[in-house]
Amino acid sequence: MRLASVLASCLLLASAAASALTPDELHKLASAESAGKLVDQIDTIVARGDPADAAVLRGLLEGRLWALGDQVLLDEGGAVRDLVSGKVVAELPADAEKISINNRVRRSLERGLAALGLFAPGAPERLAAARSLQDSGDAEQLPLVARALAVEKDPQVKETLLSVQGALLLASPRASERLSAIEILLRDPTTRNRRLLVERVSPETDENVRHALAAGIQRIDRSLARAEVIGWVFGGLSLGSVLLLAALGLSITFGLMGVINMAHGELLMIGAYATYVVQTFFRAHLPGGLSFYLLAAAPIAFLAAAFAGMLLEIFVVRPLYGRPLETLLATWGASLLFIQIVRGIFGAQNVEVANPPWMSGGVKAMPGLVLPYNRLAIIAFAVAVLCIVWLLLERTRLGLLVRAVMQNRGIAGGLGVSTPWIDRLAFALGGGIAGLSGCALSQIGNVGPELGQGFIVDSFMVVVLGGVGQLAGTVIAAAGLGQVNKLLEPYAGAVLAKIAVLAFIIIFIQRRPQGLFAPRGRAAEEA
Amino acid sequence: MTLSQRNRPRLPLAVAITLAAYLLLVVAFPVCNLLVPAGKGLHLSDYAVGLVGKILCYAMVAVALDLIWGFGGILSLGHGLFFALGGYAMGMYLMRSIGREGVYGSVLPDFMVFLDWKELPWYWRGTEHFLWALALVVLAPGLLAFVFGFFAFRSRIKGVYFAIITQALTYAFMLLFFRNATGFGGNNGFTDFKRILGFPLADPRTKMVLFVLTATALLAELALCRFIVESKLGRVLTAIRDEESRLRFCGYETTRYKVFVFTLSAVLCGIAGALYVPQVGIINPSEMSAASSIEIAIWVAAGGRGTLLGPLLGAVAVNGAKSFLTVAFPDAWLYALGLMFILITRYLPRGLASLLLRAPRAPRARIAHSPAVAPERSA
Numbered sequence: 049m050r051l052a053s054v055l056a057s058c059l060l061l062a063s064a065a066a067s068a069l070t071p072d073e074l075h076k077l078a079s080a081e082s083a084g085k086l087v088d089q090i091d092t093i094v095a096r097g098d099p100a101d102a103a104v105l106r107g108l109l110e111g112r113l114w115a116l117g118d119q120v121l122l123d124e125g126g127a128v129r130d131l132v133s134g135k136v137v138a139e140l141p142a143d144a145e146k147i148s149i150n151n152r153v154r155r156s157l158e159r160g161l162a163a164l165g166l167f168a169p170g171a172p173e174r175l176a177a178a179r180s181l182q183d184s185g186d187a188e189q190l191p192l193v194a195r196a197l198a199v200e201k202d203p204q205v206k207e208t209l210l211s212v213q214g215a216l217l218l219a220s221p222r223a224s225e226r227l228s229a230i231e232i233l234l235r236d237p238t239t240r241n242r243r244l245l246v247e248r249v250s251p252e253t254d255e256n257v258r259h260a261l262a263a264g265i266q267r268i269d270r271s272l273a274r275a276e277v278i279g280w281v282f283g284g285l286s287l288g289s290v291l292l293l294a295a296l297g298l299s300i301t302f303g304l305m306g307v308i309n310m311a312h313g314e315l316l317m318i319g320a321y322a323t324y325v326v327q328t329f330f331r332a333h334l335p336g337g338l339s340f341y342l343l344a345a346a347p348i349a350f351l352a353a354a355f356a357g358m359l360l361e362i363f364v365v366r367p368l369y370g371r372p373l374e375t376l377l378a379t380w381g382a383s384l385l386f387i388q389i390v391r392g393i394f395g396a397q398n399v400e401v402a403n404p405p406w407m408s409g410g411v412k413a414m415p416g417l418v419l420p421y422n423r424l425a426i427i428a429f430a431v432a433v434l435c436i437v438w439l440l441l442e443r444t445r446l447g448l449l450v451r452a453v454m455q456n457r458g459i460a461g462g463l464g465v466s467t468p469w470i471d472r473l474a475f476a477l478g479g480g481i482a483g484l485s486g487c488a489l490s491q492i493g494n495v496g497p498e499l500g501q502g503f504i505v506d507s508f509m510v511v512v513l514g515g516v517g518q519l520a521g522t523v524i525a526a527a528g529l530g531q532v533n534k535l536l537e538p539y540a541g542a543v544l545a546k547i548a549v550l551a552f553i554i555i556f557i558q559r560r561p562q563g564l565f566a567p568r569g570r571a572a573e574e575a
Numbered sequence: 576m577t578l579s580q581r582n583r584p585r586l587p588l589a590v591a592i593t594l595a596a597y598l599l600l601v602v603a604f605p606v607c608n609l610l611v612p613a614g615k616g617l618h619l620s621d622y623a624v625g626l627v628g629k630i631l632c633y634a635m636v637a638v639a640l641d642l643i644w645g646f647g648g649i650l651s652l653g654h655g656l657f658f659a660l661g662g663y664a665m666g667m668y669l670m671r672s673i674g675r676e677g678v679y680g681s682v683l684p685d686f687m688v689f690l691d692w693k694e695l696p697w698y699w700r701g702t703e704h705f706l707w708a709l710a711l712v713v714l715a716p717g718l719l720a721f722v723f724g725f726f727a728f729r730s731r732i733k734g735v736y737f738a739i740i741t742q743a744l745t746y747a748f749m750l751l752f753f754r755n756a757t758g759f760g761g762n763n764g765f766t767d768f769k770r771i772l773g774f775p776l777a778d779p780r781t782k783m784v785l786f787v788l789t790a791t792a793l794l795a796e797l798a799l800c801r802f803i804v805e806s807k808l809g810r811v812l813t814a815i816r817d818e819e820s821r822l823r824f825c826g827y828e829t830t831r832y833k834v835f836v837f838t839l840s841a842v843l844c845g846i847a848g849a850l851y852v853p854q855v856g857i858i859n860p861s862e863m864s865a866a867s868s869i870e871i872a873i874w875v876a877a878g879g880r881g882t883l884l885g886p887l888l889g890a891v892a893v894n895g896a897k898s899f900l901t902v903a904f905p906d907a908w909l910y911a912l913g914l915m916f917i918l919i920t921r922y923l924p925r926g927l928a929s930l931l932l933r934a935p936r937a938p939r940a941r942i943a944h945s946p947a948v949a950p951e952r953s954a
Contacts, residue, residue: 310869368921371924373735373738374876375920376650378916381912381915381916382916384909388910505746512739553743557727
């Protein structure tokens with residue numbers, strides 16, 4: 049299909065070189081008796097809808113068309129072509145006369161060129177032509193639009209053309225055409241088409257059309273409302289997956305050791321900076337693979353943050369075992385050190401981490417709703433990380449030991465589990481997950497030394513709400529907080545929404561201090 | 576072995592040192608600042624008076640946090656909020672007493688004119704009266720701490736959970752105060768104060784009065800806390816820290832004690848904030864950041880929890896070091912602060928106080944088992 053249209057446009061181009069206009073038509077253009085005649089001639093040419101004629105018309109508009117006896121010369125910038133004979137002359141003869149045009153002709157030419165653009169070989173040009181027609185609201189172009197629609201293959205251009213046709217038909221004097229226009233416009237329920245319908249309401253005299261207009265506006269409203277709700281849900285989902293990524297690692301270390309790692313946000317930051325370093329490396333040494341640098345960045349971010357997490361466990365958390373409040377303070381100190389070290393290496397300013405090309409843009413899910421690819425990627429990534437963590441915890445020996453230590457440290461140790469090593473590995477795992485999250489976050493936000501600070505309160509709220517060490521609780525809490533935040537935002541603004549959510553959590557903790565999924569049985573006594 | 580028994584033998588010495596230091600502050604500082612002319616060796620600059628005054632306010636906060644953390648075992652990361660609330664209450668009065676001398680010449684504070692507000696919001700009513708502002712200094716942090724503490728302690732939230740929830744509370748308030756629409760000047764907060772009770776704030780004598788007031792308030796706070804710690808209430812508080820469940824089974828309503836001490840501690844912070852604002856000349860929401868509240872905890876930890884003079888020393892030492900380092904080696908300060916958090920919690924869990932005051936009845940071997948640093952797994 050596409051190949052066929054490409055071939056067709058190649059043929060069109062070839063014919064353009066030979067000029068599609070007959071010598072008679074050319075002479076009428078070159079020596080019209082009046083501006084009115086010239087306009088008529090232009091309209092005839094345009095009505096034929098042959099994009100090959102656009103070059104001649106553009107030449108006329110830009111003052112590059114000259115007459116000399118029987119010859120009609122087009123200055124093609126460098127070469128001059130006689131359109132009648134098709135011969136090329138090197139230089140413009142001195143006695144050639146420029147074909148002059150007035151404003152009326154100029155307007156007609158501009159309109160005509162826009163209409164001919166509908167038949168241009170490239171889809172983007174056709175789209176641009178269709179959009180400009182939509183803005184002009186010129187009813188005389190209707191037959192051309194219909195012809196363009198008949199041959200148009202590109203779905204996006206076709207959609208725009210339909211809405212142009214609808215818009216133009218809506219101004220038609222015949223009620224039946226206006227009714228069909230409403231039908232056409234309803235196929236694409238956007239705010240733009242809604243505006244067209246609303247504007248038509250007051251000048252409308254026909255009773256049936258009035259009813260159709262009212263019903264149509266309602267239908268568009270419903271569809272827009274649906275798009276908005278889906279947009280919110282999507283926004284909440286994407287925020288929720290960010291929260292989940294930030295909180296997953298924390299949930300493991302907090303659940304396992306009962307300590308709060310205030311430097312968790314800085315592990316995210318380290319992951320994001322690792323991504324930056326990998327990107328810089330690719331730019332310098334592997335520019336060809338730049339679009340896939342993220343694939344290399346994710347494991348490196350994991351390792352860097354896991355290493356930092358393990359250092360943290362060895363030097364800060366382990367020596368303070370059994371003193372959670374002091375661990376909190378000491379890890380805060382560690383977070384200050386991390387921030388300051390990163391500042392020392394990379395500077396205090398944000399660094400630039402670019403989206404790979406396949407992550408920019410978005411998919412149009414429904415009229416009035418575009419889902420950006422980078423947000424979709426974050427959601428998919430969060431789900432993938434969640435699956436990996438779940439498999440690790442539930443299906444591997446390490447996971448089994450981690451869960452055993454989490455449930456009862458003393459007995460696990462008594463049965464020969466090396467609890468210090470489990471702690472260390474779990475801390476490295478939690479750090480590594482934070483690193484992966486940092487790699488993901490670098491794709492949707494700024495990367496700077498203070499990146500982690502913004503997440504610390506939020507991710508703790510997720511962990512506290514979900515229940516410590518509960519994977520399911522963490523997931524539901526993250527998704528729920530994301531949704532609630534996004535639902536409140538349109539009413540209260542981002543800041544008040546955040547405050548409301550914090551207030552809600554504080555109240556919620558009153559009711560269920562152990563979180564959504566409280567551990568039962570023996571574990572509950574210890575908590 | 577309760578704390579009061581342990582401290583009693585040293586009491587006269589500690590009191591004597593405290594009183595001597597107080598006298599030094601309230602006698603030597605005014606003399607050296609106001610009477611000794613500039614250029615003489617003993618002259619004390621206005622800057623130095625301001626700096627020490629500021630640090631004394633921080634010391635008040637540290638002692639207040641020590642009351643609830645060092646003696647009650649409850650780490651609050653919301654004390655920066657209470658401090659800021661007291662400061663904002665005083666700031667409201669100071670903003671109102673600028674009168675029409677602001678940039679826009681309006682009765683309204685400049686930031687309201689800037690936002691095109693026509694009248695004061697309802698919660699600004701009465702703030703032109705000094706006494707109402709003083710009442711707010713006590714009421715705002717007090718009420719918040721009472722309500723929050725009541726619900727939190729009733730649900731038996733403790734340990735790291737309480738720390739995190741108070742941090743979230745502080746964070747929420749910071750976001751709230753950052754908004755221009757909240758009516759407290761947004762991220763610029765309050766500044767450009769002119770006078771207090773008619774006395775110009777730029778005058779060194781006004782500053783000296785505020786300084787002496789701060790030193791006196793700190794002394795009064797120490798006396799009050801000593802009284803509380805040595806009373807039965809103090810013993811219950813220490814027991815809550817060490818073995819709350821057992822105390823509850825003995826029939827004590829621990830919630831009441833905790834709410835009372837938490838509220839009192841918040842009010843003391845509010846008073847410190849109210850003394851801080853006229854001396855420093857600015858209050859903005861950054862006082863409510865998580866970092867400020869955690870820094871308060873490190874003053875207490877550095878000085879020594881569970882002693883009253885320790886946190887005071889800690890606040891002075893840490894802030895003195897901060898003032899010096901941020902000027903001399905700007906990049907080094909955060910490294911120093913970060914290391915301080917890590918090293919003090921690890922190697923000096925009882926703080927500077929344990930170095931200065933040799934604890935006669937708590938030999939080194941017992942430190943690890945002593946209640947103040949006992950494992951807090953139950954938390």
